[in-house]
Amino acid sequence: MPEIVAHGRKPDVRACSLCHYPNGKGRPENAPVAGLPYTYFVQTMANFKNGARKSADGRKANTNAMAGFAKAMTDEEIKAAAQYFSTMKWTSWIKVVETDTVPKTRIAGGMFLALDGAEREPLGDRIIEVPVNTEGTEMLRDARSGFIAYAPVGSIKKGEALVTNGAGKTTACAICHGPDLQGLGLVPGIAGRSPSYLGRQLYDMQHGSRTGDWVMLMKPVVANLSNQDIVAIVAYLASREVAPASSSSSTAADPLVATGKARFNAYKCYDCHGANGEGTDDAPNLTGTHLDAAGIAKFLQKPSADAQAKGMPDVPASSPDLQPLVAYVLSLKTAAK
Numbered sequence: 001m002p003e004i005v006a007h008g009r010k011p012d013v014r015a016c017s018l019c020h021y022p023n024g025k026g027r028p029e030n031a032p033v034a035g036l037p038y039t040y041f042v043q044t045m046a047n048f049k050n051g052a053r054k055s056a057d058g059r060k061a062n063t064n065a066m067a068g069f070a071k072a073m074t075d076e077e078i079k080a081a082a083q084y085f086s087t088m089k090w091t092s093w094i095k096v097v098e099t100d101t102v103p104k105t106r107i108a109g110g111m112f113l114a115l116d117g118a119e120r121e122p123l124g125d126r127i128i129e130v131p132v133n134t135e136g137t138e139m140l141r142d143a144r145s146g147f148i149a150y151a152p153v154g155s156i157k158k159g160e161a162l163v164t165n166g167a168g169k170t171t172a173c174a175i176c177h178g179p180d181l182q183g184l185g186l187v188p189g190i191a192g193r194s195p196s197y198l199g200r201q202l203y204d205m206q207h208g209s210r211t212g213d214w215v216m217l218m219k220p221v222v223a224n225l226s227n228q229d230i231v232a233i234v235a236y237l238a239s240r241e242v243a244p245a246s247s248s249s250s251t252a253a254d255p256l257v258a259t260g261k262a263r264f265n266a267y268k269c270y271d272c273h274g275a276n277g278e279g280t281d282d283a284p285n286l287t288g289t290h291l292d293a294a295g296i297a298k299f300l301q302k303p304s305a306d307a308q309a310k311g312m313p314d315v316p317a318s319s320p321d322l323q324p325l326v327a328y329v330l331s332l333k334t335a336a337k
């Protein structure tokens with residue numbers, strides 16, 4: 001894990017992992033950052049830096065803090081964080097439940113927590129997103145404990161119509177966000193992500209507090225949406241299952257994987273691991289690796305003593321080769337399954 005993600009840099013940058021978690025899942029009051037395209041990540045950090053990206057609610061202290069971190073970060077630090085989070089696969093961890101009433105909640109640090117006891121209140125036109133396990137999330141900051149999003153009855157179906165064909169009010173999202181809404185090229189994935197986060201973004205873009213070159217593409221998309229439309233859209237998006245294997249970025253057709261294969265050859269990784277990562281007497285079969293994206297990235301930055309002794313090169317976090325190499329190794333593993 002890059003230093004900036006693990007510890008930040010005193011006094012101006014706090015550890016990214018504190019709010020976004022080491023696995024990039026994030027929480028409703030901040031943002032899910034795992035699996036965002038590298039180029040998008042760097043671009044949106046630049047927008048935070050130059051003031052193009054703010055919250056429509058100037059009192060949202062953590063978004064202001066986020067902009068402050070971006071301003072204080074060097075290009076190298078931004079690249080290292082982007083590389084780290086973009087090599088991870090996004091997977092769903094939110095369950096959407098349609099209902100008329102919700103457990104009573106309290107707000108802690110910008111996040112709703114269900115109160116103990118059986119008391120409920122009307123949901124109305126809101127989405128209320130709470131941790132499945134209050135203690136796990138709030139006290140232990142457990143990065144594997146997911147969320148439940150309560151949404152108005154009928155919102156998933158209404159959202160599906162808006163997302164898939166625009167329902168006469170907007171543009172079908174898949175054109176730009178990819179057929180499975182998991183991102184396409186530099187456009188970020190929106191499936192299976194926090195509805196609170198997604199809703200704020202649509203609102204901020206609509207109200208002109210989130211701008212920037214590429215946000216221009218979203219302007220006409222949000223122009224005619226009502227608040228109820230936004231609730232329906234994000235309920236549908238959050239309900240989309242994103243399974244690890246269905247993610248498109250580790251298929252052989254992926255340009256990142258193709259670049260990774262080229263880098264694999266340029267670094268002569270094949271000398272030890274074989275032409276297709278199948279392994280040799282000198283080094284293990286990469287198709288069978290137990291490492292995940294973060295683990296591979298970590299290994300490449302700092303190979304084990306054994307690998308170093310045998311001559312395995314290291315690929316620093318700041319190298320543009322790191323992300324493609326990780327994607328390639330991961331694709332070997334996925335293809336082998």
Ligand code: HEC
Pocket residue numbers: 004005008013014015016017018019020029030031032033036041044045055062063065066069081082188197200201
């Ligand atoms: C104090 C909590 C906090 C910390 C620490 C933090 N962030 Fe954030 N981050 C946020 C919030 C809040 C948002 C924006 C949420 C919103 O717009 O509603 C955000 C948004 C982002 C986004 C935009 C995600 C997207 O999908 O567009 C990126 C990228 C990001 N942060 C990267 C980082 C990096 C890199 C670090 C470490 C240097 C970091 N953050 C540290 C709170 C934090």
Ligand code: HEC
Pocket residue numbers: 040043044162163170171172173174175176177187188190198199201202212213214215217218221233
């Ligand atoms: C014409 C292309 C295009 C279409 C159509 C489109 N988007 Fe986008 N969308 C983008 C781009 C480009 C961005 C990245 C903007 C930036 O750089 O900040 C984006 C960003 C977003 C974000 C912010 C993601 C994040 O991580 O912060 C959300 C949410 C979103 N779009 C939702 C939608 C929904 C919902 C639809 C369909 C109703 C849709 N988009 C249709 C191009 C499009």
Ligand code: HEC
Pocket residue numbers: 264267268269270271272273282283284286288289290291296299300304305306307310311312313315325329
């Ligand atoms: C000079 C030989 C050599 C070269 C060249 C080499 N490696 Fe390795 N690599 C090794 C050895 C040896 C290990 C096993 C070390 C161990 O088990 O501790 C290893 C382990 C790995 C692992 C961890 C596998 C696991 O499951 O633990 C990955 C990933 C990896 N290499 C990727 C690469 C990539 C990508 C390149 C090219 C940039 C590369 N290697 C170049 C020798 C090499």
